Amino acid sequence: MGLSHLMVHRRAGRAHQGLLRAGALTLPVAIGRAGIWPDKREGDGRSPAGTWRIERLLYRPDRATRPRTRLPCFPLHPQDGWCDAPGHRLYNRPVRLPFPASHEKMWREDALYDFVLVLDHNSRPAMQGRGSAVFIHLARPGFAATEGCVALRRADMLRLLARLQPGARITLQPG
Template identity: 45%
Template sequence: MGRRFPCSIGRGGMSRSKREGDGATPVGIHRIVGCLYRADRMARPCDWALKIGPRDLWSDDPRDEDYNLMVPAPYAHSHEKLRRADPLYDLVLITDWNWPYAERGRGSAIFIHQWRRAGYPTEGCIAFSRADLRWITARISYETRLIMRDAKSYP
């Protein structure tokens, strides 16, 4: 829709060679492939959103066959809890970074979520204000793309 939004990126900056745990946000054009939300904290943000349940986790263990996929607790491998005490994952857009067939170690859980505060870095995700994230989510269509450019991409 031609809009630009202030966002926060990974503590590792932007990367053209993303690796698991580097804290970098991958450069590229990414599709939005899913939407998760906390039904106990907000109304359903779009008709294709799925509720985050108390057992929902995201595998970030490159050694596991379910690497970069949502998995249920209990889960023996390294993972990230999707149902957080803070509001960061009240609304999560899932990107197609290293998905659906993950290359081990190339990075997992590159989400679009709410920021802690403007400019505060993420672990590699893209974060927006709650208001902007809700505005974006309500307008996503099948062809929506997230374009992440590094400084070298600009003339």
């Protein structure tokens, strides 16, 4: 049976670490350095509280084969970026590099974006300064804090991808 809803809450005493519950799975995750809060602002280090639809998976084809998943799935390219410049008309949208405004590079040297689940946080419409590039991606060693994303171990990501249903949602609980 596929998973349609994920829940994340902060671990007691650990501002930037949490637990993700999905059916029978309970997985450790990293969250934003400032925890989970409802009033997300660009650059505040908070993971945005609320329920977000998981739209699609992006992956690095040079580092991994297309993972088993029922989600829409697309390979990343070295020219892929994501606009994080408040005030730009493409704020919180994928862009092609080179790009003149502030942006994230999706083709990273580290492994964090080898698998990226794109969430619909602040996307319809994108409100300037309310947070951009909030993803579910791979965790740094030791579950170091993210800038506002949710991050999993590679093996846990692959387990989750194989079980997620199209249209699945994730709820980030404040506290």
